[in-house]
Structures are given as structure tokens and as C-alpha cells.
Amino acid sequence: MQRTAGKHFFRLTLLTIILLPVCLLGVSGPATAQSNPPPAEDILNGFADDAPNTRDDQDLELLEGFEDGPATRPAEPKNEDDALLEGFEETDDTTIEATEHILPASVSLDGYIELAASYNLIDHQAEGTDTDWDGLSKLRGKLYLEMDMKFSDTWQGRVAGKAFYDAAYRIRGRNEYTEEVLDENESEIEPAEVYIMGSLTRNLDVKAGRQIVVWGKSDNIRVTDVLNPLDLREPGLADIEDLRLPVTMTKLDLYLSSLNFSSIFVHEIRYNKNPEFGSDFFPGSAPLPTSESPDEGFDNMEFAAALNGTFRGWDSSLYGAYIYDDTLQTTKISEGGKPKIRRPRLQMVGAALNLARGNWLYKTEAAFLKGFEFFNTGDKEFSRLDVLAGVEYSGFKDTTVSFEIANRRLFEHQSVLRQAPDFTKKDQFQSVVRITKDLLHERLTLTLLASTFNITGQDGAFQRFTAEYDVTDAIKVSGGLILYQSGDLLRFKDIGDNDRLFADIRFSF
DSSP states (O other): OHHHHHHHHHHHHHHHHHHHHHHTTTOSSBOOTTTSOOOHHHHHHTTOTTSOOGGGOHHHHTTOSOSSSOTTOOSOOOOHHHHHHTTOOOOOHHHHHHHHHHSOTTEEEEEEEEEEEEEESSOOBOTTSOOBOOEEEEEEEEEEEEEEEEOSSSEEEEEEEEEEEETHHHHHOGGGSOHHHHHHHTEEEEEEEEEEEEEEETTEEEEEEEEOOOOSSOSSOOSSOOSSOBBOSSTTSSOGGGTBOOEEEEEEEEEETTEEEEEEEEOSOOOOBOOOTTSTTOOSSSOOOEEOOOOSSGGGOEEEEEEEEEETTEEEEEEEEEEEOOSSOOEEEEETTEEEEEOOEEEEEEEEEEEEETTEEEEEEEEEEEEEOOGGGTTOOEEEEEEEEEEEEOOBTTEEEEEEEEEEEETTOOGGGGSTTTOOOSEEEEEEEEEEEEETTTTEEEEEEEEEESTTSTTEEEEEEEEEEESSSSEEEEEEEEEEEOOSSGGGTTOTTOOEEEEEEEEEO
């Protein structure tokens, strides 16, 4: 383990030394007043408690009031699909004119076509299989379509869907892969966000259907953000905002001055999409047992509530949820001689806070979760406290630097939990460093992200460097390198040889 920790420390140090000067190119200190971005405190001033009620403005009221944030209704937090389309809202006059002839004025259609590729740098095999994961590992074409509809002055809806096909498996030979890998990674068609939203009264809104609800303040580590599962089939290749999976739920929002109270009823139980047996990210030599899914109905529904407030220079939130554990830390049970995975119910209470001071943004989150169960401890339930602290600095010209740390403490931990298949420690420490630099009038963005588990990566780590370039308003190309280090955590078991190059080109319309 000392050898792998040293390998990780060397990689991280080398990558940082190489890329830090590039990310900070053109920075000789804090930017001048003309080029310095506005302080985060000034940005939040518009949401002070003495601000006028936005509901008095009938023009703005038509499309507002359905977000997860505070009562004054700023823009809805980025979700998986909106983040992918960010920056491509503008179209030329020809496109607008053609669209108006095809669709009514109350309907808009957007989307993108994408081609993504990955190339593994090291020849290695998936554990328990003969699959060689070297060279081309992904050549995926993806289509995303989104149709927004305005039914009236206060009601609107969205229907979105996505599909992909990965030609890499046919190029390399489908017989080289397990059925589980082909079923989950070769092709997919599924709905994305599908919902209707509107105002029931002047201060009460409803949003029903498949949607994404973002909790918490962190951009890199999940603590209180527990409502939407994640697509983790390719760990580390994308940010959390691009990984959230929409879930069918009904969300009621009550607005009172600077406060917003949300009550949420989750009707669809979805779990994380994890690597399948045969993937070079799968942490085992045999397929997992089938997962036991609860029957649909009120008794198995998930419930959640949030109280949000935004004030001058700071905002805060309180959360509560009764949900299912959607991680790999699950309990195996046997029915009729066949093992199954049972996912326990978790009770969660948490809080989050953002504090803006000039070019500095401080953030913190905490969550107490009760109800964890493990294979090696039978029906015994455990509680866990997750705590996060972070800081973000935007005082350099066109550059943002952020650092976040979190620790997850499992109470009443037993030594047997360190054994297979639980692989659970008493404390799980994680840190994330992110440096983002805009160049060429914000057409080129360079990002360095390093995520480390335990102090020096004993539990696993990865470092990702990405470059994104806007060729035109509609065409964006990106690419980069990601390096992995194996560790003691289950999801980082034997992934040290999974280093890969990746590239992507997207046309938005």
C-alpha cells in the first residue's frame, strides 16, 4: 500500500507541476478592477430579504417558481441535461425561422448529437474474465432531444429522452465481453426529464414527473445531495452535475418572503448505475446477485423535505429524507437458496451553508444518516455522520480554484466490516482540488481535478485533466486524460491500470 500511495503522490505532484502554470497562465496576481469577476457577495445581493417579491412581476412569473433553491426563485440548479446544453441556447435566424414554421410558438425543440471515444493506455484484464481492456474502449454516438411546452401563463412541461450506441464492442468483437457489459454499455434508450409544472396558488407551486432535485452546496462531493442516483459506469470521467439520473417524483414548493419550503414524494425507486461484471471498473470476480426491488406503493415511497433561505451574502438549507440506500454497500439475503441484494431504508437529516466574502466563497455541509446494514453484521443497523468543508477563490483573472474535504464517520464500527464483501472503514476521508482556467475569450476552458481518498490515496484516487473548446456556438470539442490509483475502497479495487485518454465532439441544435 505504501508503494501505491507513493505512486499516487508522484502522479498527483507531477500532474500538478505540469498543469498548474498552464491553468494560471496570464495570472500575475489578483485581476484589475476591469477584469476581475464580480464578487460572489454582490451576486447574492439581489436575493436579499428586503428584495421585492418576484411574484409581483407577472411577466417573470410565467416560467419561474419551480426550482429547488430559495424563495426568490433564482435560476434552477444545473441538472444533468441542462448542464450538457449550457451555452448553446442561441441559434441563428434561419434556424429560428425554420423552427417557427414546424412547431407552434408554445413549443420549443432542442437537443444535441455527440460522439465520444475513450482509449485505454495500459493492457489489462477485467477480474474473473478474459476481456482485454486495452486500446479503444468506447466509440459512442449519442442523441439527446428535449421539447419544452407552454400550456398557459402559469403551466408548462418538458419531455426529454436520450439514446446511445457504442460501436467499440462490435469493432473489437462482441464475444470478447460479458453479457452484463453488453446489456448495460453497448446501447441504451430511456426517457430523461419528463414533467409538468405550474402554480396552484400565488405562493404554492407543483412539479410532477421525472426530474432532478439538487441539494447541497458542493460541486464535487455528495453529502446532502441524496435524492437522485448517479451514473457511475465510468467513474471520474464526468462531474456530478452530468451524472444525476432523473427520478419520478412530486414536488411542492411554498414561498414565504425569503424562505422556500419544499416537500417531495418520490414515486420511482432508482439506484446508482454501477459498473457491471466484466467491466474493468467492476470490483469482483463474479456477477452480483440480483437486486431486490420494493413493490410500488405508498408504503415503499421515499419522502423528503427542505427549507431554503437566501439572504445578503449567504444562503442556507435544512434537509430531511427517508430513502433507500443506493450504494454498493448492501446486505445480501437468501430466499429459496438464491442470494439477493436488499437495500435498507435510510433516515437522513442535514444542513448546508454558503457564505460569500469578496472573491471567496465558503461552503459547508453535514448529514446524519441512520439505517446502514452490512453483510458481515447481519441485521444490525449503523449510523454515519458526513461532514464537508470547502472554499472557492475567483480573484485570479479568468481562473477559479476550489478545495473541498469531507469525512464519513461510521459509528459503532466493527473490525469485521473491513473484510470482504463490505470493505468498510470507520472513517472515509476524501479531498478534491479543482483548478479551472478560461482562455481565448472563454472559448477554451482547461480544468484540472484531483480526487483523493484518505490522506495520500490509500483508499483510491484519480486525477483528470480536460480541455474544452467552443468551435462555434453549436459545436464543441473536448478531450483529456484521466489517471487512476487502486485503493482499499470497494469501488477503487484494482483500477490502477484503467488510465485512459478521452475525446468528445458535440453538435447542439
